[in-house]
Amino acid sequence: MAYLGLMTTTVLVVGGGPAGMACAIAMAQAGVPSEIVEISEDWRPGGIGIALQSAPLRAMKQLGLFGALLAVGRPHRFIDMCGADGTRFAEVPQVNVNDPDDPPFLGMARESLHEVMVAEVQRRGIPVHLGVTVRRIGAADDSGVEVELTDGRVRRFAYVVAADGVNSATRASALPHAPEPAYAGQVIWRAAAKCPPGLDRYTMLIGGPVRVGLVPLPDGGLYLWMLDTTIGPERPPRDQLLELFQERLGRFGGAAPAVAEQLTDNAQIDFRALQWLIVPPPWHSGRTLLIGDAVHTTTPHMAYGAGLALEDAVVLGELAGSGLPFDEMATAFETRRFERARLVVENSLQLSRWEQEPGPPNPGANRLVGETMATLAAQI
Ligand SMILES: Cc1cc2nc3c(=O)[nH]c(=O)nc-3n(C[C@H](O)[C@H](O)[C@H](O)COP(=O)(O)OP(=O)(O)OC[C@H]3O[C@@H](n4cnc5c(N)ncnc54)[C@H](O)[C@@H]3O)c2cc1C
Incomplete structure (x- = not known):
C-alpha cells in the first residue's frame, strides 16, 4: 500500500x-x-x-x-x-x-x-x-x-x-x-505453403461440410485455411494431423493438389476448434x-x-x-x-x-x- x-x-x-x-x-x-x-x-x-x-x-x-x-x-x-x-x-x-x-x-x-x-x-x-x-x-x-x-x-x-x-x-x-x-461447432485447419503458379487471387473452394481458403501472400507465400464440420473439437493426436488434413484436402481440385503435395509433416498442420x-x-x-x-x-x-x-x-x-x-x-x-x-x-x-x-x-x-x-x- x-x-x-x-x-x-x-x-x-x-x-x-x-x-x-x-x-x-x-x-x-x-x-x-x-x-x-x-x-x-x-x-x-x-x-x-x-x-x-x-x-x-x-x-x-x-x-x-x-x-x-x-x-x-x-x-x-x-x-x-x-x-x-x-x-x-x-x-x-x-x-x-x-x-x-x-x-x-x-x-x-x-x-x-x-x-x-x-x-x-x-x-x-x-x-x-x-x-x-x-x-x-x-x-x-x-x-x-x-x-x-x-x-x-x-x-x-x-x-x-x-x-x-x-x-x-x-x-x-x-x-x-x-x-x-463457446465452441462454434466447426474446426479450422491451417498451413503455410508456396503459392502454386497461376494462383493469383484469394480463392475459396466449397466442398459441402469442408471449405478451403487459399490466400496468396507476398514473396510467393500461401496461407491455407480449411473450415471443417466433419470432426469434433478435440485436437487429434499430433501424429495423425497430416493424415486427417490430407484426407479432407484430397477432395478438392483446382490449386489444392499442388498445395497438398508440399505438406508432408505433421508439424506443418495447425488445428483449432473455433x-x-x-x-x-x-x-x-x-x-x-x-x-x-x-x-x-x-x-x-x-x-x-x-x-x-x-x-x-x-x-x-x-x-x-x-x-x-x-x-x-x-x-x-x-x-x-x-x-x-x-x-x-x-x-x-x-x-x-x-x-x-x-x-x-x-x-x-x-x-x-x-x-x-x-x-x-x-x-x-
Ligand atoms: C483461425 C483464425 C483465423 C483468424 N483470421 C483472422 C483474419 O483473417 N482477420 C482478422 O482480422 N482476424 C482474424 N482472426 C482473429 C484474430 O486472430 C483475433 O481476433 C486477434 O488476434 C485478437 O487480438 P487480441 O490482441 O485481442 O488477442 P490475442 O491475439 O489472443 O493476443 C493476446 C495476447 O495477450 C497475451 N496474454 C494472454 N494472457 C495473458 C496474461 N494473463 N497476461 C499477459 N499477457 C497475456 C498473449 O500471449 C497474446 O500475446 C482469426 C482467428 C482465428 C482463430
Missing part, C-alpha cells in the same frame, strides 16, 4: 497481441503513457496468415501503420468462389472504405503484422515486459489502482487495459459473471477495462477479429486523450464498440451455423456478408 496517494498517468496494458499493441500505440498518439506486460517470453504471434478488411485498414491508417502494412501485405480486390473441383462460379468484390486506389483487403503472414506493430511499439519507446503478467489488481480509488506483477513489483497505474485474448485471465477476475467462450464470445457491457470494473478478444471473440468467417481489436484501440486512444474520468471513458468506449462487435460475432457465427447445415451453401450467406461489410463501413 506504500504507493497509495501517488498520482500516475501511466496505463498498464495486459497482453501484447494486436489489441494490446495497437492500444499502446493509440495511447502514445494521444499523449497517454503506457506499459505492456506480455505473458509469453518469446512474444511470437499464434496462427499463420491473416487478412485485414478495409475498415481495419482505415484504423491502421489512424495508427500510422498503413504504409508499413502495404509493404508486407498482398492486396486482394476479389475473392473467387469455386466448387470443390476448382471451377469458379462467382467473384466477390471486396468493399473499400478508403481511397479508391487503396487495397480493400490485405493478406499477410501473422509474423509480418506482429513485426510491423512491434517496430512501432519500440519506435515509440513503449516499455514491454516479457514473461510478466498481473498477479493481483488491487482496489481502485479515484486516481488509480495498485497492481502486483508476477516479477514481484507492485506498481500504481492510472488504469488497466486488459487485452489478454479469448482465454483472458483478467476477464475471470474483473468480470466474474461474463459468459465463457470459439465465439460476446460479453454484454459493462466491459469494465474498478479501474480495469477489457478490449479485443477478451470481450468479443469471433469465428473467422468475416476475417474481422483482429480488425475489431485494432478499431477498439483507435477508439480507446481517442477517449483516453479526452481527459474523461475513467468510468465515463470506459462507458463511452463500450457504447461505441459493443454493437459493432456484436454484429461481427453474431453474423460470423450465423455463417458458421449455415455452413454446418447439410445441403448446398445457404443462399443468404453472401447477402449477410455484404450487408455486414456495408454496416462496418461506417466510421467507428
Whole structure:
C-alpha cells in the first residue's frame, strides 16, 4: 500500500497481441503513457496468415501503420468462389472504405503484422515486459489502482487495459459473471505453403461440410485455411494431423493438389476448434477495462477479429486523450464498440451455423456478408 496517494498517468496494458499493441500505440498518439506486460517470453504471434478488411485498414491508417502494412501485405480486390473441383462460379468484390486506389483487403503472414506493430511499439519507446503478467489488481480509488506483477513489483497505474485474448485471465477476475467462450461447432485447419503458379487471387473452394481458403501472400507465400464440420473439437493426436488434413484436402481440385503435395509433416498442420464470445457491457470494473478478444471473440468467417481489436484501440486512444474520468471513458468506449462487435460475432457465427447445415451453401450467406461489410463501413 506504500504507493497509495501517488498520482500516475501511466496505463498498464495486459497482453501484447494486436489489441494490446495497437492500444499502446493509440495511447502514445494521444499523449497517454503506457506499459505492456506480455505473458509469453518469446512474444511470437499464434496462427499463420491473416487478412485485414478495409475498415481495419482505415484504423491502421489512424495508427500510422498503413504504409508499413502495404509493404508486407498482398492486396486482394476479389475473392473467387469455386466448387470443390476448382471451377469458379462467382467473384466477390471486396468493399473499400478508403481511397479508391487503396487495397480493400490485405493478406499477410501473422509474423509480418506482429513485426510491423512491434517496430512501432519500440519506435515509440513503449516499455514491454516479457514473461510478466498481473498477479493481483488491487482496489481502485479515484486516481488509480495498485497492481502486483508476477516479477514481484507492485506498481500504481492510472488504469488497466486488459487485452489478454479469448482465454483472458483478467476477464475471470474483473468480470466474474461474463459468459465463457463457446465452441462454434466447426474446426479450422491451417498451413503455410508456396503459392502454386497461376494462383493469383484469394480463392475459396466449397466442398459441402469442408471449405478451403487459399490466400496468396507476398514473396510467393500461401496461407491455407480449411473450415471443417466433419470432426469434433478435440485436437487429434499430433501424429495423425497430416493424415486427417490430407484426407479432407484430397477432395478438392483446382490449386489444392499442388498445395497438398508440399505438406508432408505433421508439424506443418495447425488445428483449432473455433470459439465465439460476446460479453454484454459493462466491459469494465474498478479501474480495469477489457478490449479485443477478451470481450468479443469471433469465428473467422468475416476475417474481422483482429480488425475489431485494432478499431477498439483507435477508439480507446481517442477517449483516453479526452481527459474523461475513467468510468465515463470506459462507458463511452463500450457504447461505441459493443454493437459493432456484436454484429461481427453474431453474423460470423450465423455463417458458421449455415455452413454446418447439410445441403448446398445457404443462399443468404453472401447477402449477410455484404450487408455486414456495408454496416462496418461506417466510421467507428
Ligand atoms: C483461425 C483464425 C483465423 C483468424 N483470421 C483472422 C483474419 O483473417 N482477420 C482478422 O482480422 N482476424 C482474424 N482472426 C482473429 C484474430 O486472430 C483475433 O481476433 C486477434 O488476434 C485478437 O487480438 P487480441 O490482441 O485481442 O488477442 P490475442 O491475439 O489472443 O493476443 C493476446 C495476447 O495477450 C497475451 N496474454 C494472454 N494472457 C495473458 C496474461 N494473463 N497476461 C499477459 N499477457 C497475456 C498473449 O500471449 C497474446 O500475446 C482469426 C482467428 C482465428 C482463430
